[in-house]
Amino acid sequence: MKTKIRNGILNLLSLGVLVYFLWWAPGNLDGYKLRIINLIAINAILGLSLNLIYGMTGMFSLGHAGFMAIGAYVSALLILTPEQKVTMWILDPIAPWLLNFHTPFIVSLVLAGLAASFLGWLIALPVLRLGGDYLGIATLGFAEIIRILIVNLTPLTNGSLGLKGIPAHTDLWMSYGCLLVVLLFMIRLMKSNFGNVLRAVRDDEIAAKTMGIDTFQTRVLAFVIGCFGGGVGGALMGNLITTIDPKMFMITQTYSLLMVVVVGGLGSITGSVIGSILVTTLLEWLRFVENPVTIGSFHIPGIPGMRMVIFSVLLIVIIIFRREGIMGTREFSWDWFFPTGAPGEKSETKGVGQ
Amino acid sequence: MSLNMFVQHFINALGLGALYGLIAIGYTMVYGILRLINFAHGDIFMLGAYFVFFATIQFKLPWGIGVAIAIAGATLCGLLVDRIAYRPLRSAPRISALISAIGVSFFLENLSVVVFTGMPRAVVQPPWLMHPILIKSPSFGEIRLIPLGLMVPVISFLIVGGLLWIVHRTKPGLAMRSISYDIETTRLMGVSVDRIIALTFALGSALAALAGIMWALRYPRVEPFMGIFPGFKAFIAAVFGGIGSIPGAMIGGLALGFVEIMSIAFFPRLSGYKDAFAFVLLIVILLVKPTGLMGERLEEKI
Numbered sequence: 001m002k003t004k005i006r007n008g009i010l011n012l013l014s015l016g017v018l019v020y021f022l023w024w025a026p027g028n029l030d031g032y033k034l035r036i037i038n039l040i041a042i043n044a045i046l047g048l049s050l051n052l053i054y055g056m057t058g059m060f061s062l063g064h065a066g067f068m069a070i071g072a073y074v075s076a077l078l079i080l081t082p083e084q085k086v087t088m089w090i091l092d093p094i095a096p097w098l099l100n101f102h103t104p105f106i107v108s109l110v111l112a113g114l115a116a117s118f119l120g121w122l123i124a125l126p127v128l129r130l131g132g133d134y135l136g137i138a139t140l141g142f143a144e145i146i147r148i149l150i151v152n153l154t155p156l157t158n159g160s161l162g163l164k165g166i167p168a169h170t171d172l173w174m175s176y177g178c179l180l181v182v183l184l185f186m187i188r189l190m191k192s193n194f195g196n197v198l199r200a201v202r203d204d205e206i207a208a209k210t211m212g213i214d215t216f217q218t219r220v221l222a223f224v225i226g227c228f229g230g231g232v233g234g235a236l237m238g239n240l241i242t243t244i245d246p247k248m249f250m251i252t253q254t255y256s257l258l259m260v261v262v263v264g265g266l267g268s269i270t271g272s273v274i275g276s277i278l279v280t281t282l283l284e285w286l287r288f289v290e291n292p293v294t295i296g297s298f299h300i301p302g303i304p305g306m307r308m309v310i311f312s313v314l315l316i317v318i319i320i321f322r323r324e325g326i327m328g329t330r331e332f333s334w335d336w337f338f339p340t341g342a343p344g345e346k347s348e349t350k351g352v353g354q
Numbered sequence: 355m356s357l358n359m360f361v362q363h364f365i366n367a368l369g370l371g372a373l374y375g376l377i378a379i380g381y382t383m384v385y386g387i388l389r390l391i392n393f394a395h396g397d398i399f400m401l402g403a404y405f406v407f408f409a410t411i412q413f414k415l416p417w418g419i420g421v422a423i424a425i426a427g428a429t430l431c432g433l434l435v436d437r438i439a440y441r442p443l444r445s446a447p448r449i450s451a452l453i454s455a456i457g458v459s460f461f462l463e464n465l466s467v468v469v470f471t472g473m474p475r476a477v478v479q480p481p482w483l484m485h486p487i488l489i490k491s492p493s494f495g496e497i498r499l500i501p502l503g504l505m506v507p508v509i510s511f512l513i514v515g516g517l518l519w520i521v522h523r524t525k526p527g528l529a530m531r532s533i534s535y536d537i538e539t540t541r542l543m544g545v546s547v548d549r550i551i552a553l554t555f556a557l558g559s560a561l562a563a564l565a566g567i568m569w570a571l572r573y574p575r576v577e578p579f580m581g582i583f584p585g586f587k588a589f590i591a592a593v594f595g596g597i598g599s600i601p602g603a604m605i606g607g608l609a610l611g612f613v614e615i616m617s618i619a620f621f622p623r624l625s626g627y628k629d630a631f632a633f634v635l636l637i638v639i640l641l642v643k644p645t646g647l648m649g650e651r652l653e654e655k656i
Contacts, residue, residue: 060449126641133391133452137589138640141633144586152626251582255460262453305467312461319454320442 007334022172034172035240036284041175042236044276045182047260048269049229054258055266055329056190057222058202059128060136062254064230066143069150069249070119071112071231072238076163077101077156078108079239084165091161092154105169109178109235116231117224119146124220140251150246162245163238170240178236182229186269189225198222202267252308256283259315265327274326286310355619358495363619365503369572371611372510376565377588378595378603379517380558386534386598387554389448393455394435395562396585397462400578402428402563403570404470407477417480425563431462432559433552441548459585466578474577477570506568513561514604521600526553534598587632594639596649605647610635 025034046064053061078101085094103111127138150157157163189195200208201215208215238244256279264275286307293302318325355363377399384392405427409420439458443451483502490496521527529550532540541547569584570576587610595606610632618625639646 060452126637130640130644133389133448134593134640134644136452137391137586137593138637141586141590141636145630145633148627148630252460255456258453258456303468304472305464308464309461309468312457312464315457316439316454316461319450319457320439323446323450 003335003338006338010334018176022176025172036280038170038172038175038240039237040277040280041172041179042170042233042240043257043260043280044179044273045175045229045236046233046257047264047272047276048182048186049226049233050257051261051264051267051269051272052186052189052198052229053223053226055261055268055272056195056202057198057219059219059223060133061139061223061226062136062251062258063123063139063143064257065249065251065253066139066146067116067120067227067230068234068237068253069143069146069246070116071234072244072249073150073157073163074115074231075105075108075112075235076166076238076244078103078111079105079167079169080163080165088161088164089154089158091159094158095155098156105167105239109232112235113228113231116234117228120227120230121220121224124223128216128219128223140254143249143251143254147246147249150249157246160246162243162248164243166238166242166244168239168242170236175236175240178232182232183269183273190269194218194221199267255315256311259311261325262315263318263325265325265329267329268325268327268331270330270332271325271327278326282314283307283311356495357493358497359619361497363615365499367612367615368608369503369506369611370615371608372507372604373565373569373572373607374584374588374591374610375604375607376510376513376561376568377584378592378607379514379600380562381589382592382595382597382600382603383530383554383558385592387530387537387551388440388444388451390440390451391455391589392435392440392555392558393452393459393585394439394462395558396581396583396588397459397466398428398432398435398559398581399562399566399569399584400466400576400581401431401462402566403477403576403580404466405563406567406570407475407576411478421564421567424567425560428563428566429556429559432555432562435462436552436555441551463578463582470576470578472578474575477574477576479571479574483571502568502571506572509564509568510604513564514600517557517561518600520557526550530554583629590632590636593636593646596646599646599648602646602648 025037029037046068050061050064053059077098080088081102082099085099123139123142127135127142130138151160153159190198197208197213197218200211200213201218205215208218234249241248260275260279261272262275263278264271264273289302289306289310290304291302377395380395380398381392384390384395402424405424406420409415409423410417415423435458439454440451443454479502483505484500487499487501488496489499521530529540529545530553532543532545533547533550537547565584566581569580588607591606591610592603593606594609595602595604613631613635614628617631618628
């Protein structure tokens with residue numbers, strides 16, 4: 001009981017620190033830094049949703065970029081004004097019914113998630129019957145089909161030109177607010193019986209079946225929830241960058257999310273958040289190797305592509321030497337800082353720090 | 355569609371399908387033995403094309419030597435990939451090796467951007483391969499053929515024949531089939547499993563390089579990301595034909611080549627969706643017959 005109160009106080013305190021930081025940051029940090037901080041939250045949401053599918057339920061899905069694309073496009077199409085739409089569609093006129101469709105940002109965010117879930121559900125029915133790596137290649141193919149559809153359905157999506165001038169609704173409050181909701185949801189979910197069912201399906205499908213679990217339904221449900229996260233993350237991303245085009249949602253996007261999940265630890269909520277912080281900042285920091293540097297009279301030309309070379313080497317090294325990532329399947333707990341607690345006594349809550 | 359146009363498309367599809375088939379063989383052999391989708395295979399294909407580009411155009415070597423260098427170079431790369439990225443993960447869960455494969459693929463693509471620059475480069479086609487032959491016939495008019503269009507399928511079919519001979523008539527081939535059946539028992543029989551797996555990677559990479567060279571002649575340019583789509587499609591061809599089966603891979607490749615070329619020939623409006631056909635085909639085949647045309651059923655062991 002005592003630890004429960006202690007953890008509650010600590011959770012509130014860390015929430016307070018986060019709120020203070022979000023209030024302090026916009027006035028004191030430049031736009032580039034703010035963007036990275038926003039991206040950390042969005043990548044954490046995306047990483048968590050991929051982790052639910054892959055790390056916690058054991059479905060190797062490579063389709064997240066596709067669900068992000070659906071989310072980003074649905075949200076953008078719903079919040080762009082009719083005037084913007086008319087001037088933007090130059091290849092083909094926009095579909096008339098879409099022209100005057102307009103919703104507030106929050107509604108578009110939810111609809112983006114729902115659209116991604118719905119398509120996720122459609123694809124889940126056939127492909128989730130497949131095991132392991134076939135599932136990976138099928139979901140990858142599905143994401144690619146979505147991208148090709150976006151390129152070709154010009155009356156709906158403006159094709160390869162993409163959408164520009166999306167209102168920048170994603171600010172720190174929005175992205176961290178969403179992250180907090182997703183975190184709380186995931187913590188509750190993994191503590192619930194459904195969380196146990198997911199782990200059972202992941203660890204031994206046949207044993208889970210003999211326990212009377214409908215493994216297929218379980219996997220479909222987890223997949224659809226994960227797709228919702230993918231759609232919301234994509235929508236937030238579109239509203240942060242304000243421009244989207246089909247090239248943004250190539251397989252590379254899925255790879256960097258995979259990196260977030262693998263670095264942090266498959267099956268760990270804390271891990272995905274840590275992974276997102278590390279991978280997002282690393283990817284930004286590595287930009288320096290691609291930029292020319294002048295030190296005194298020395299001029300070092302930038303090496304285009306080097307960033308991704310380092311990134312992929314890291315992925316290989318991690319998977320060979322530390323497969324479980326930083327956290328493994330462990331979770332953050334305040335008990336780490338209070339080693340005097342009685343042995344075996346586990347805390348009930350987790351930190352909500354970023 | 356007139357008959358002579360159809361024959362043109364037919365030959366075109368045969369060439370494209372044979373190339374998919376050649377790449378698919380590498381996938382199917384590795385998957386048959388290790389149950390691993392070698393994502394880096396499409397990038398070995400790309401390296402083959404780059405090596406021949408550099409040998410013949412930058413260093414002005416004759417084509418024969420250039421092709422030999424390209425195949426040797428790509429084979430070496432395939433062996434290194436296996437040694438560095440896959441072998442340490444033999445006893446790890448299969449998904450780990452798959453992530454490693456994705457990492458390697460990503461690495462080779464971006465390393466190529468760094469080393470060769472991301473700019474596409476034009477390949478100069480040797481004139482004797484491009485010299486058109488006209489076949490005139492009173493019944494169906496005029497057909498233009500280039501030697502390259504005939505060379506690609508012929509070489510591919512000869513190679514498949516040779517490969518089938520290796521797999522079914524030689525000792526290392528016997529070891530390969532044995533490993534794909536039961537890796538642990540094969541090890542107990544005194545077979546050097548790692549060597550045979552390396553041989554499999556070498557053969558697959560050599561075929562991918564050969565396909566890359568012929569691809570660069572057909573579509574005369576090379577760029578670092580040229581291997582991604584042919585790679586995915588060839589894997590789909592391998593699944594379609596039945597994973598683990600070499601003739602199946604060739605048949606799957608040809609089927610995919612025909613689907614792509616013919617659907618655009620008959621429905622030109624679909625050309626924007628060309629790259630999606632293969633993936634739709636994949637989802638359909640996995641639903642209808644997951645073992646593919648010639649595949650054996652893989653039983654889940656309890």
